[in-house]
Amino acid sequence: MPPAANTIIVEDTAAKLSFEYRGMVWRIAWRNLWRSPRRTWLTAASIAFACLLVSVGMAMQAGSYKAMIETATGFYTGQAQINHQSFVEDERLEHTIPDATALMRALDRVSNLFAAPRAQGFALVSVGDRSFGGLVVGVDFDKEQQVVTFFNNLTSGTLPKGVDEVVIGETMARNLGAGVGSELVLLGAAKQGGVAALALTISGLFSSGQSELDRTLLFTHLEAVQNGFSLGDEIHTIAIRVADLTLLEKQISQLQTILPDDVIARSWRELMPQVTQGIELDRISAKLMYGAILILVSFSVINTFLMVVFERTREFGMLLAIGMRPGLIIRQVLAEALFVWGVGVAVGLLLVVLLVSYFSSAGISIEGMEELARQFYMPDRIYPAITLQSLVVAPGVLLVGTQIAAFVASWRIRNLQPVAALRVD
Amino acid sequence: MSEVVVECTGLTRTYDQDSVPVYALRGVDVSIMQGDFVSLSGPSGSGKSTLLNIIGGLDRPDSGEVVVSGTRLGTLSESALAELRLHKIGFVFQAFNLIPVLSAQENVEFILQLQGVASAPRRARSTAVLDSLGLSQMSHRRPGELSGGQQQRVAIARAIVTNPALLLADEPTANIDSATTEELLLLLQKLNREQGMTIVTATHDPMVMGYTTRKIKLHDGMIEEDETAVVV
Numbered sequence: 001m002p003p004a005a006n007t008i009i010v011e012d013t014a015a016k017l018s019f020e021y022r023g024m025v026w027r028i029a030w031r032n033l034w035r036s037p038r039r040t041w042l043t044a045a046s047i048a049f050a051c052l053l054v055s056v057g058m059a060m061q062a063g064s065y066k067a068m069i070e071t072a073t074g075f076y077t078g079q080a081q082i083n084h085q086s087f088v089e090d091e092r093l094e095h096t097i098p099d100a101t102a103l104m105r106a107l108d109r110v111s112n113l114f115a116a117p118r119a120q121g122f123a124l125v126s127v128g129d130r131s132f133g134g135l136v137v138g139v140d141f142d143k144e145q146q147v148v149t150f151f152n153n154l155t156s157g158t159l160p161k162g163v164d165e166v167v168i169g170e171t172m173a174r175n176l177g178a179g180v181g182s183e184l185v186l187l188g189a190a191k192q193g194g195v196a197a198l199a200l201t202i203s204g205l206f207s208s209g210q211s212e213l214d215r216t217l218l219f220t221h222l223e224a225v226q227n228g229f230s231l232g233d234e235i236h237t238i239a240i241r242v243a244d245l246t247l248l249e250k251q252i253s254q255l256q257t258i259l260p261d262d263v264i265a266r267s268w269r270e271l272m273p274q275v276t277q278g279i280e281l282d283r284i285s286a287k288l289m290y291g292a293i294l295i296l297v298s299f300s301v302i303n304t305f306l307m308v309v310f311e312r313t314r315e316f317g318m319l320l321a322i323g324m325r326p327g328l329i330i331r332q333v334l335a336e337a338l339f340v341w342g343v344g345v346a347v348g349l350l351l352v353v354l355l356v357s358y359f360s361s362a363g364i365s366i367e368g369m370e371e372l373a374r375q376f377y378m379p380d381r382i383y384p385a386i387t388l389q390s391l392v393v394a395p396g397v398l399l400v401g402t403q404i405a406a407f408v409a410s411w412r413i414r415n416l417q418p419v420a421a422l423r424v425d
Numbered sequence: 426m427s428e429v430v431v432e433c434t435g436l437t438r439t440y441d442q443d444s445v446p447v448y449a450l451r452g453v454d455v456s457i458m459q460g461d462f463v464s465l466s467g468p469s470g471s472g473k474s475t476l477l478n479i480i481g482g483l484d485r486p487d488s489g490e491v492v493v494s495g496t497r498l499g500t501l502s503e504s505a506l507a508e509l510r511l512h513k514i515g516f517v518f519q520a521f522n523l524i525p526v527l528s529a530q531e532n533v534e535f536i537l538q539l540q541g542v543a544s545a546p547r548r549a550r551s552t553a554v555l556d557s558l559g560l561s562q563m564s565h566r567r568p569g570e571l572s573g574g575q576q577q578r579v580a581i582a583r584a585i586v587t588n589p590a591l592l593l594a595d596e597p598t599a600n601i602d603s604a605t606t607e608e609l610l611l612l613l614q615k616l617n618r619e620q621g622m623t624i625v626t627a628t629h630d631p632m633v634m635g636y637t638t639r640k641i642k643l644h645d646g647m648i649e650e651d652e653t654a655v656v657v
Contacts, residue, residue: 024531024535024538028524028526028527031526031527032526035525035526314520314522315522315524315525318516318518318522319524320507321481321483321510321516321518322510322511322516322536322539322583323507323508323509323510323511323512323536323539324507324511324539325504325507328539417484418483419478419483419484422518422522
């Protein structure tokens with residue numbers, strides 16, 4: 001007699017998989033890795049290599065951007081500048097910051113901040129019968145040296161000691177046929193419309209490496225320019241450096257509260273947009289390169305897991321036959337991918353930390369490219385810097401990449417028929 | 426009176442081989458009772474493995490109906506079939522098909538873990554089954570460290586540890602020597618006699634047929650002989 005052919009509802013064990021089973025998935029996944037150690041190490045090595053390339057690349061970028069910003073801002077411009085709003089729009093002599101002494105005193109009280117006042121005017125610079133146009137900048141040499149490195153470029157003589165002394169670029173000196181000890185006569189238009197006349201003795205020559213600056217700039221004491229151009233207690237610019245560049249924007253916001261109306265502070269991002277743009281451009285090209293590396297590695301992982309799935313088709317057929325769900329088998333393959341990723345990233349990050357630690361103190365020389373480097377405000381040695389981003393981005397992207405790769409490779413398990421799979425040799 | 430464990434009615438199954446239809450089963454009707462030890466024999470292509478696969482829910486017939494332990498298989502989804510296999514049917518394969526990275530005991534426990542059995546009863550049941558099959562000394566060895574016969578015994582332990590209503594074995598002795606074959610057959614016979622386990626095995630091997638209580642011979646997808654014998 002046939003049984004009552006009712007369809008029973010079979011309980012869904014997948015929904016109540018035990019904690020122990022989950023532990024077993026991890027155990028099987030880990031042991032499966034070492035069924036083919038060579039393949040596991042090759043895949044892990046490709047992950048490690050990608051992690052190394054991208055993370056070291058990002059550490060190099062972080063180090064070089066920091067150096068680029070420090071070199072660019074530390075050369076002459078400063079990390080930030082304070083100017084009258086109208087001077088930003090049009091650099092005319094009369095667009096000055098008033099009450100400079102009081103403002104400088106207020107700035108001196110701000111901790112971790114260095115400020116250097118500047119006043120400037122155009123003048124005809126003459127020695128004997130030779131004359132050239134130049135920009136004479138009055139500065140406080142002591143304060144300048146706390147903010148910029150420009151005055152380290154003195155090639156002969158000394159910085160001005162007396163108010164009647166000046167340093168000029170080597171090119172200007174050559175054009176004028178002058179040298180240290182020569183007397184310059186400067187004639188320009190003063191603020192009140194009168195004539196600005198200065199007679200200064202060259203105390204030193206500089207060579208900044210930028211011919212335009214060496215041809216046009218002269219530096220003397222602030223009082224000499226203020227007196228000569230009838231500026232009184234007025235200046236044009238205050239160059240700023242802060243102890244921690246990462247806090248610059250915050251400090252600028254705080255500075256704004258103590259500045260007079262119509263006087264503004266701007267960071268290097270606004271002052272030197274070419275640096276920001278250069279960094280952005282480099283970031284974009286680096287992202288493309290990193291993306292290509294990570295995609296290539298993900299493809300190699302797909303290849304590995306396709307091989308894993310093909311080689312273990314029979315085993316998967318057995319698992320399906322005894323009642324394991326395809327989703328659980330896929331989960332196990334994903335766990336294997338996670339372990340390969342873990343091994344690769346651990347090796348990769350270890351190498352990253354070792355390499356970057358060494359080169360962050362020894363630096364990487366870009367010998368033979370100094371001229372090019374200078375154009376991009378790069379120092380002649382780059383010191384890579386480990387950042388959280390450089391340690392997290394590549395492993396994170398590789399984690400997603402390897403999981404997607406393993407998922408794509410194991411997708412066919414969903415449609416695997418146990419009978420057909422068990423027949424595979 | 427014995428309960429019917431498997432009821433097959435009008436089973437047909439056709440495969441396409443290079444666009445040529447191959448009739449694997451042509452209207453097979455068979456009932457298997459609780460406690461039967463059945464051999465399905467016949468030449469290659471006679472349909473014995475196809476019948477075994479359809480009874481086990483691994484394959485579906487083109488027409489006809491299979492009821493296993495009161496469950497009509499034709500109405501079940503793939504996942505419900507997987508659940509049925511997990512809970513009601515034990516499988517022994519020709520090539521053992523153990524998980525190579527797990528020890529003998531872990532292989533046996535694996536199926537209990539899939540069922541969601543907790544750690545302590547799982548360990549107790551797997552240990553008891555391995556002991557009863559004389560495998561307690563080898564429970565920590567992996568399949569690669571076991572002989573063919575030992576591996577097949579572990580496979581049997583895995584198949585019976587869940588107390589299935591039905592044990593299906595596809596050519597279980599094909600890859601082992603005759604001495605080991607006899608040992609395994611005695612083991613299956615013991616399970617059948619002492620525990621009343623219903624066993625269906627597809628085989629070519631006359632020695633296997635000698636141990637079974639019912640011999641079904643297939644030819645060209647149809648039952649040619651169905652003979653019940655008493656094994657002494």
